[in-house]
Amino acid sequence: MPFIFKLFPFGLTLGLLFQASAQIVINQPAIDRWMYPFNGTPGTRTVASTFSALPDPFSSTNLDDRMAQLLIKFDTAAAGIPAGQGVSAYRPESIRLKIRFADGANIIYDPTDDARLTMVANGPPDSDAGRPILLHGVGFRNAWTAQTFLENSPYSPSGPFGIRNAYAMGFDSNGIGRDLSKSVTQEIDDVPWAVGQIPTRAAGEAMVIYDWVEFDLRLSDPFIANYVKQGLNAGFIWLAVTSFHSTAQQSSQGFPGFFTKDHPEQALLGDVAPRLTIDFTPAPLVIESFQRFPASQEVEIRWAAQPGFVYQVWTSPDLRENSWTSLQSLTVPSAQTSVWRGASASPAAFFRISRSSP
Numbered sequence: 297m298p299f300i301f302k303l304f305p306f307g308l309t310l311g312l313l314f315q316a317s318a319q320i321v322i323n324q325p326a327i328d329r330w331m332y333p334f335n336g337t338p339g340t341r342t343v344a345s346t347f348s349a350l351p352d353p354f355s356s357t358n359l360d361d362r363m364a365q366l367l368i369k370f371d372t373a374a375a376g377i378p379a380g381q382g383v384s385a386y387r388p389e390s391i392r393l394k395i396r397f398a399d400g401a402n403i404i405y406d407p408t409d410d411a412r413l414t415m416v417a418n419g420p421p422d423s424d425a426g427r428p429i430l431l432h433g434v435g436f437r438n439a440w441t442a443q444t445f446l447e448n449s450p451y452s453p454s455g456p457f458g459i460r461n462a463y464a465m466g467f468d469s470n471g472i473g474r475d476l477s478k479s480v481t482q483e484i485d486d487v488p489w490a491v492g493q494i495p496t497r498a499a500g501e502a503m504v505i506y507d508w509v510e511f512d513l514r515l516s517d518p519f520i521a522n523y524v525k526q527g528l529n530a531g532f533i534w535l536a537v538t539s540f541h542s543t544a545q546q547s548s549q550g551f552p553g554f555f556t557k558d559h560p561e562q563a564l565l566g567d568v569a570p571r572l573t574i575d576f577t578p579a580p581l582v583i584e585s586f587q588r589f590p591a592s593q594e595v596e597i598r599w600a601a602q603p604g605f606v607y608q609v610w611t612s613p614d615l616r617e618n619s620w621t622s623l624q625s626l627t628v629p630s631a632q633t634s635v636w637r638g639a640s641a642s643p644a645a646f647f648r649i650s651r652s653s654p
């Protein structure tokens with residue numbers, strides 16, 4: 297992402313040559329956790345399934361509507377998007393999660409959300425076959441945070457029937473995060489952040505092992521976009537996969553399971569774990585000042601530098617392709633103004649500052 301500005305004998309032109317969109321693919325999460333009340337080995341399950349206690353109501357089971365959830369944390373800082381730039385500096389364009397279907401007999405692909413009342417006993421019939429796979433953010437409670445919650449952290453402070461420490465989260469109309477684990481019981485008509493799509497299948501077809509289920513986050517929603525920006529600023533993004541496949545009606549056969557990074561196939565082949573693709577526009581490189589000192593025949597350039605990037609100052613007499621000479625390469629430990637000052641005998645020269653990930 298080079299930026300060029302030019303010095304002419306009688307003036308100065310600053311120019312932003314181009315600002316490319318960047319893409320980062322994270323092929324394995326830092327954490328993928330089956331968040332299920334009776335999971336005896338949290339964090340190491342090779343397959344994480346999603347299902348509901350409904351239509352048996354919470355009042356009789358004391359179990360969440362979204363009983364089994366898949367929680368996933370991607371480390372975006374380690375993947376090359378520098379953290380700590382300030383929330384407004386992040387400009388995500390698209391966020392795509394992909395998870396891979398591992399097991400579950402006769403799981404019908406349903407690419408659209410289902411009405412809430414179709415989940416309850418004696419409710420209206422589901423208008424299309426199957427149940428969709430749903431995506432949300434993650435909220436934390438009971439002194440746990442997005443920073444401290446781990447793969448093997450406890451489900452709740454008080455066992456399987458306690459209130460879960462981490463949960464599928466959506467925003468209300470004021471942008472306040474709320475637990476959606478009992479969204480049907482609590483009569484919350486939530487719009488999921490994304491509904492899983494399988495481009496290779498038609499609606500109503502049965503899902504097949506190794507199918508990739510794709511989720512494109514609804515970044516047009518400002519609350520969701522802000523959640524992503526805050527995550528990038530912190531250096532990681534948490535996501536929750538849920539579904540309303542009913543175990544009460546269909547026992548152990550009727551719900552989907554998805555590969556986790558802990559599955560042996562991930563170690564062998566590396567292509568089954570959840571993965572995240574982030575398209576984003578990097579914050580612009582801002583030149584703060586440019587000066588030439590005729591007496592000393594020196595040039596001074598000041599620019600706003602951010603940690604996590606390598607900056608390189610270049611010069612060329614004529615812009616020809618192989619004419620660029622590197623003058624300095626540097627990184628900064630924190631956001632600050634960087635200064636390059638050096639000799640420039642000619643009153644006409646070109647300078648360029650490039651920015652790249654380490």
Ligand SMILES: [Ca+2]
Binds near residue numbers: 406409410423425
């Ligand atoms: Ca349906």
